[in-house]
Amino acid sequence: MNDRVELPQGTLDLLILRTLALEPQHGWGISERVEQMSSDVLCIQQGSLYPALHRLERRGWIKANWGTSDNNRRAKYYHLTRSGRQRLATEKDSWQKLTAAVAQVLGPA
């Protein structure tokens, strides 16, 4: 538990967009997926996911449809729009630049 990292401000959006780039997904699925992909290191306060989804939807980067989940229940599926895809690309780019720069400053441990 102690190894889990709090999410830096603003990265939640990036993670959501990245997850949705793979396939449309509902909110719970996204939280599961992020945890999986980060090998359980990143911890999302699950509640904070939904405001973020609504915010991204308002910006027009993702869209939602109601569909049926794998266990046959009605679930709200989000998918990436075209501008969402562009957004992901630029966010990813700037994130990589940022981490590279920070890594360089910190130097080899």
Next chain:
Amino acid sequence: MLSDLFFRLRALFRRGTMESELEDELRFHSERQLEKYLKAGLSRGEALRRFRMEFGGIEQVREDCRDARSVSLVETMAQDLRYGWRTLLKSPGFAAAALFTLALGIGANTAIFSVVYGILLRPLPFRDASHLVLLNETTPRVGDVSVSYPNFQDWRSQSHSFAEMAAVNPVKFNMAGSNQPENIGGLAVSPNFLPMMGMRPVMGRGFTPDEEKAGAAPVVLLSYALWQSRFGADRSAIGQMIRLDSQTVTIVGVLPQDFRWVEKCDVMEPMGVWATHNDSATNRADRVDGLVLGRLAAGVRMEQARAEMETLAAGLARAYPEANDQFGVNLRALREAFSGDVRPAMLVLLGAAIFVLLVACANVANLFLMRGAGRAKEMALRIAIGASRGRIVRQILTESFLVALLGGVAGVCLAIAGIPAIARLIPPDTLAGANVGMNGAVLLFSAAVVVLSMFVFGLAPALHATSGDVQLELKEGGKTTSAGARNRLRGLLATSEVALALVLLVGAGLMMKSLYRLLAVDSGFRSEHVLKLEMDLRTSQYDKDPAVIAFWQQTLDRVRALPGVESAAVGTAIPLTDNHNRTDITVEGMPLPKPGSFPHPDIHIVSPDYEKTLEIRLLRGRGFRHADQENVPRVAMVNATLAQRLFPGTDPIGKRFSFGNEPARATWMTIVGVLADTKMYGLANPARLEVYVPFRQAASNGMVLLVKSGQEPTALVSAIRGIVASIDQEQPIFRIATMQEVVNASVSTRRITLILLGLFSGLALMLAAIGIYGVISYSVAQREREIGIRMALGARRGDVLRLVLAQGGKISVAGIVIGTTASIGLTRLMMKLLYSVSPIDPATFTAAAFVLALIAMVACYIPARRTLGVDPLIALRHE
């Protein structure tokens, strides 16, 4: 952008659907997560607990989702408004106090601003009005004078700074017909005058270029108002003839309704008609009444135009030294000419009104803080169950907004009622050229004031309400924790109220002292029981001097015979006005100066008894007699200033002088008397050189009839009207007033400024007193227990009283010190309104501080006395 809008709209209109979708979405999540925990082997109870921990507060998440959709802004606003409305209704006393205070503050600002806007800011209804400039000539001997018509013609042909120029000469007419003959005002203008201002007659035609030349057929444009009153707005008026003076004139058009000029304009004639019967049109040395309107050429600034005109004037002075030596040009924006002299008073009053609003805001903030203390627990509770601090700030600001809005509406209503009273601040001449009242711009200003005051009085209490420690508030019911900070804030607010009130009080005090000193000035005459009536003999029967003299003599003889009349006289000018004829004089035997440096006194043509009627002191020699007539040697009186200036150390009686600057063509007049100086140009202005000549030796068509009576002078008006009508049926009498009214009008701007400043400072004083009272009484209530303990431990009532009074004392002393410092800086701005009082007059400052201290003490003492009634037993048991 579009999708964003669509999303918000959908969210707004389909609020129910969105809410239930959110519900479904969150339920789906929680079910899946619980399933997951159960599968991992947790008990149902453990799973639920773990879920709550990892998910966070479900209500918080819902709220955040609404925020993210950001429609919630509108929704919560509506919610806040409803909630705010209910809380206000729940505490009507608080609401009424806050509303009343704000209504006064906002009302004062709106009313003053409406006048400021109408006079100083509202764009003039002319094309590119900011490029219109009014030009007049100046001479160091008297200051601003009119423009000689030939000089205007040279300016127009030689200047490059102006795209266009037009001459504007005020003219007067006697209009006969209908019931009572009237004297009306008009303008003789160059034909390009109206097009240059971007105006066209609403009916008929404007003037043609030919109508600038002398000999033009007599035509006029009617003002819209005259067209309505005199012709019942009948279109067939165009082409009709009216009689002005003795001339029959054709109406060719009607001026637009929004045309206005610095002076009242009932009719407008082309310059050619004026030039036909005015020698001044060709005599360069004549500066009768004319001004020049210019439109700055594109890209030319005022300073450039001024520089060019000065060069031009210097050239004209060299070319025509007889007429132009020592004459320069003055330029001012047309706007300034329209706003007259009231600008400084207006700005001071607007500043004062803003101060009143600030005091009102401080007071309302105090009310909010006081109420905030009672609601601390409620707020803490709301924060504890998940409301964000931002949400609470918004809630309180919404309540402030409601109060400000309602206060604003009430204030605007107050202002509408008050505007006519404040408009009396403006001399009628200036007011005629303005448009004062409620309008869009004024309402916009009031709206801005409402929003601004909402922040001024709402923000501090709002931020304060959320700054407390939630746990402590809940535990102790908000009595101990933030109460200290809140009291400090309230003390600070009360201090600023005292300071602001002091500044206003000092301002009012300085105005009062100025007005007092001004009215105590020796005006040189006595206004009591004197009536003035003006007449202008304009018809052709008065073309010859004997007819004019006969008319005045006959009028005087018959008025003097009226019962109750003590004395009567006619004169061309009366004190406290500023429209005088002046001319060069040559004193017999004096070394001849350059043409522009001859003595240039005002010339008053008066009848015998003039000085007796106005009780002007005769210092030496004699006044005019009936014998000073046409065929006897010419005589004159001078004022003390002229006697001193031109005949220092010698007796002026018997000395001779002549009008004009050519001794060779002199008609000598012998000085027979010296009159004391009178305040001819306003109480605050110094005396100038003045010469009096008898009316039988220098006939004047325009005169003021002065009648001194033993009783109420206005009772004589109808009798005098009867006398004049019996001599000449068609002779109008105008501007009838008592001299007392003339004196009052001359100080009316100052007087009304004083009244308003007094009103404002009284208001601020009252609010500040209420502020202090509130702070002290609240702190007494809060400290009841402490006081109880002190008294139980043996403190005497006097000690306790002193303790409470000290708090009020600190507030008032701090406020007075700050206010005095601020006043020293601020009163300089009202310098122009003061008369023989220093803006940092120590007596006024001391008196203001004393009054404020006294009132603050009373405001403290009343609630402090309540400590005397504290029963230690009850106060302690209460806990």
